[in-house]
Amino acid sequence: MILSIYHEIVKMASQKKHYIMLIGFAFLMVMMVFVYWKFQDKFSEAADGMVQGMPYLMRMMASEPLTLCDGLMFARFSCQILFWVVMPIFAFMFAGEAIACEQQDGTLRAYLSRGFSRTQFVVAKFIAVFLVILFYSMLFATLTMLIGLVFFGYSKVQITLFMGVPGEFPTAGLVSANKAIASYFLATLYSAFALSAISSVSFMISVFVKRMTVAATGGLVFFFVSFIMQVAFSQFTEEIRPFLITRVMDGYSQMFTIDAVNWDSIIKSFAVMCIYWSVCVATPVVVLNIKEY
């Protein structure tokens, strides 16, 4: 299995879409630095307002609200967009091409004609997709934090915003910088798991089609439909809301406030992820073992 996973990573590492990812990330960073720099005053005003609403001791910790709008806060803001918008697209691309491209290029037939285990092939591919997502999540999170520190400095006290679900009112708290950094990377780790669950939809579709674009688009459509169901039609979708794929991303924001993490909700999110992982990996395993090539 380890050899299979290694081979899958070698295959993925050779693809040119890594350049697209890096260019996309660089473009996002330029935009975010510009936006954050341009609106830093407004952010500090907002932060000040939030601090004033906090208990006395917490207010004393944050005597200069402008310093709260530092590089770490920039990183947290940027990662919200990175993990909600940019990374899902990349995750869909990687997962979508996993089996579809091999079918299209004929390499799947070359591989399977050796009688190698098809189940192992699918599982190794999925684990490799997860590892690539994890790698990029950590890489981008680290780079974002470094960029933030270089451009916007560092404050010992951090204001943590719990953005929550879009549409819900954000809550705030104050934590030490070390704790903020720890929660930042914990949130990144969580998001890698969530992204792998989200992208598993594309992974499943990729066994039925021969084009990566079809599988990736299928996953994206599912993602956005899920998002709309969660946000726009929440009153009608209460019963299925816990199972919506976008719901698993909610835990990402929660992880920013370690002290206030709703672990019950996180566990439920992981349970939902497990459902998606199981269905979206088991289906290709069954199909690949039955299908003729």
Place this chain on the structure above:
Amino acid sequence: MSENVLTVENVVKSFGKFRALDGASLSIPKGTIFGIIGPNGAGKSTLLRIVTSLAHPDSGHVTVNGIDVEAYPKKALKGTGAIVDSPAFYPDLTARQNLDILSRGTGKRYKARRAELAEYTGIASWLNHRVREFSLGMKQRLAITLALLPDSEFVILDEPTNGLDPNGIVDIRTLIRNLGADLGTTVLVTSHMLGEIEKICSNIAILNHGKIVAQGNMEDILRRSPVTLIRANDPDRAEALLKESFGPRILSIRRKEDAPGVLRVETESEFAAELNETLVKNGFAVSMLENEPDRLERLFLELTGKESGVRNEVKS
């Protein structure tokens, strides 16, 4: 260990109402270079896909080295390398990476064999190049190298000379022919290029409408009904003499369509020397006597019913 590397028994495979394989049976003896020929749609690719476990038969059995492919695909195909359809590789990976991934070979012994085979097939200096840079001929060489790795004793090549230029065809033909002699590999080749099969293979099977209509040693099959072309003075008298002298040993005798002065004599076995002797003793001047060329093509057309429109099944 079975004497036959591959045994196919009464394999039936249908796609909807179309029966791609209709009770096909064949066996490939160890150490042979075995060719399967057949017209388009005869079932060659379907047969290879079933042999390599890419498709499942509706009924019948396929065993490789005595192991059932359907029940134990991994075990049965352990020593088998197959290139089904055109050779497919990861274009952005190097040849070395492609070989490692697609053969799943590891270890020192594997690396030594990889180097040895790359040298043998002539791609040693290209191992670190991306496959994207390879010509079709180089890809075929790489495909043959891959089929031989990690320890293949049985290699299946589907149309290995397809799309190659004449030099490439000669190179690949030589390479395949030498595989058996140099490495002791059993090779199964499919092609619709009859000349290629005749030059490469020691054994053949002819597949038509999903059935094996003839199989066996190439020379035995071609000798089954040899045709001798004879140019003699007074062909009408010569024809009558031969019919009278040899009776049922001559299956048919007629004028060659594109050369009316030439007699086309189909015999049950080869006895061209006796034909010549009889004619000369009876005062005929024989200016030409030769076996009809393109024997495989003729046999193929006869067996697949292309010439007469009637399929002529022959038991081997």
